[in-house]
Amino acid sequence: MKKLNLIITLIMLCLFIKVPLSAFNWDNPDFGQDGMAGLTDSEKNELKNGRIVFSATDKEKDNSMIEATIIFNKPPEEVWDMLSKTEEQIKYLKEVNKIKLIDRNCNTDTMWFQLKIILFTLRYQINHHYNKDYMCFYWSLDPSYKSDFRELKGFWKFYPYENNKTVARYGSLVNIKFLPLWLQDAIKKKGVEKALNSVKCYVDSGGTCKRKGY
Numbered sequence: 001m002k003k004l005n006l007i008i009t010l011i012m013l014c015l016f017i018k019v020p021l022s023a024f025n026w027d028n029p030d031f032g033q034d035g036m037a038g039l040t041d042s043e044k045n046e047l048k049n050g051r052i053v054f055s056a057t058d059k060e061k062d063n064s065m066i067e068a069t070i071i072f073n074k075p076p077e078e079v080w081d082m083l084s085k086t087e088e089q090i091k092y093l094k095e096v097n098k099i100k101l102i103d104r105n106c107n108t109d110t111m112w113f114q115l116k117i118i119l120f121t122l123r124y125q126i127n128h129h130y131n132k133d134y135m136c137f138y139w140s141l142d143p144s145y146k147s148d149f150r151e152l153k154g155f156w157k158f159y160p161y162e163n164n165k166t167v168a169r170y171g172s173l174v175n176i177k178f179l180p181l182w183l184q185d186a187i188k189k190k191g192v193e194k195a196l197n198s199v200k201c202y203v204d205s206g207g208t209c210k211r212k213g214y
Contacts, residue, residue: 026138026155026171027129035159035167039069047071047167052196065173066192072166073204076135076158079166082203083156084137086111086128091214092202093195097121102142107131110142117187122148122176135159151175170196 031037036044043053053069072079082088086109090096098114107130115122125145130137138155141147154172161167172192176184201209 026140026153028131028134028136029155029157029169029171031157031159031169033159035069035157035161035169043069052193052200054193065171066188068170068192068196070168070170070196070200071161072168072200074166074206075164076160076166078206079158079168079203080132080135082207083199084130084132086139091210092198094198094211095191095195112145117191120179124149124152126152148177149175150177 038055039047039053046053047069048071050071055067074082087099087101090099095115095117096113097116098112100112102110102112102125104110109128109130110125111128112125113123115124124147125142126139127142128137128139134157136155136157138153140153141149141151152172152174155170157169159167159169174184174188176187179187198209
């Protein structure tokens with residue numbers, strides 16, 4: 001009986017242990033039925049007021065994941081149609097200098113990117129995986145290409161929200177090969193915030209909020 005109680009206790013403890021970043025389900029992350037799992041009431045109010053809510057996991061590590069929650073003023077189907085066309089990122093993300101489609105299949109594609117960030121030019125190639133049934137797509141480095149990133153992966157997942165809007169959950173993990181960690185942290189925090197504000201502007205405008213020249 002004591003042994004059984006010990007086993008039950010251990011099982012219950014395991015339920016409250018935070019899942020490590022290495023075990024994160026990138027291909028279909030779960031944020032509850034409404035997409036609001038893990039958010040405080042204060043953060044939910046910030047979202048309603050049009051702000052983007054940011055958080056980070058494993059902050060003490062050089063491969064910390066930045067997460068964000070956004071409310072788009074468009075329905076999930078429309079948000080999906082806009083953001084799953086990843087080759088069009090060059091239209092609304094200022095840091096994207098070049099994009100080349102390498103390969104495309106039914107639910108996957110491979111794309112080459114070139115970024116201009118401050119004085120740095122970064123090149124990388126990633127594989128996208130799309131799952132419209134779950135309103136989710138994710139990406140990771142293409143191992144066949146020698147990228148300037150040690151690690152790069154991320155996801156978008158969309159949930160219906162009141163008044164025909166969308167709750168979007170975003171996550172990205174970035175580790176650049178040749179930059180010191182303090183500089184990477186500064187670039188990631190500012191860069192992600194700036195990029196997501198551009199994404200929100202693009203989606204909420206129905207695609208009219210673009211970079212100059214596009």
